Amino acid sequence: xxxxxxxxxxxxxxxxxxxxxxxxxxxxxxxxxxxxxxxxxxxxxxxxxxxxxxxxxxxxxxxxxxxxxxxxxxxxxxxxxxxxxxxxxxxxxxxxxxxxxxxxxxxxxxxxxx
Amino acid sequence: xxxxxxxxxxxxxxxxxxxxxxxxxxxxxxxxxxxxxxxxxxxxxxxxxxxxxxxxxxxxxxxxxxxxxxxxxxxxxxxxxxxxxxxxxxxxxxxxxxxxxxxxxxxxxx
Numbered sequence: 261x262x263x264x265x266x267x268x269x270x271x272x273x274x275x276x277x278x279x280x281x282x283x284x285x286x287x288x289x290x291x292x293x294x295x296x297x298x299x300x301x302x303x304x305x306x307x308x309x310x311x312x313x314x315x316x317x318x319x320x321x322x323x324x325x326x327x328x329x330x331x332x333x334x335x336x337x338x339x340x341x342x343x344x345x346x347x348x349x350x351x352x353x354x355x356x357x358x359x360x361x362x363x364x365x366x367x368x369x370x371x372x373x374x
Numbered sequence: 375x376x377x378x379x380x381x382x383x384x385x386x387x388x389x390x391x392x393x394x395x396x397x398x399x400x401x402x403x404x405x406x407x408x409x410x411x412x413x414x415x416x417x418x419x420x421x422x423x424x425x426x427x428x429x430x431x432x433x434x435x436x437x438x439x440x441x442x443x444x445x446x447x448x449x450x451x452x453x454x455x456x457x458x459x460x461x462x463x464x465x466x467x468x469x470x471x472x473x474x475x476x477x478x479x480x481x482x483x484x
Contacts, residue, residue, distance in 0.1 A: 261420070291470060301476065302461065302475060302477055303418070303472075303474045304474075308471065352417050359470055360405060360406065360465065362423050364420055365417035365418045368415075370415070
């Protein structure tokens, strides 16, 4: 398995502001992903965080709204920009040690936008 | 379009009452099927990976099986601590990403 530390665990933010979420893994991993889980819903992939290059975004998600960094093999950040109440959700970091193996998840960041 | 459907949406069981959760999938090519458990306010916890039809995996009171169209998570003699949402996800040949179902919310009463 992998030990994943995600910060903050929760936050309440004003609309129009931005929040950066951090994901730290206890060892190097090949793949890092960011998911969103809206209330009562399942997980939706936002993007794959690529080390040293731009993230790969899924349909419906754009870099201007969800900029992602991955400076090395153990750390990534997701920023939720210019927030609105519709961005209220749980954001989850996920890692795979190598490609096509099981994914492990952080504890999530519960974001409320008011 | 690749799709994952879980049923039932919610399940209430008496302690000791065995049952099964279903995960049906329609994908172009299955690389792997994953089961996760999620407790309220926490991230999903990995349970099993299944790769080919006929494969079975067991862990304590849980047993996962796989056919060419669906997977079952069998819960034998459940306890209240088994209460959680169980998520199924598939990984296809075309992509490394996971496609999740909507989950089954399980409640086990003493």
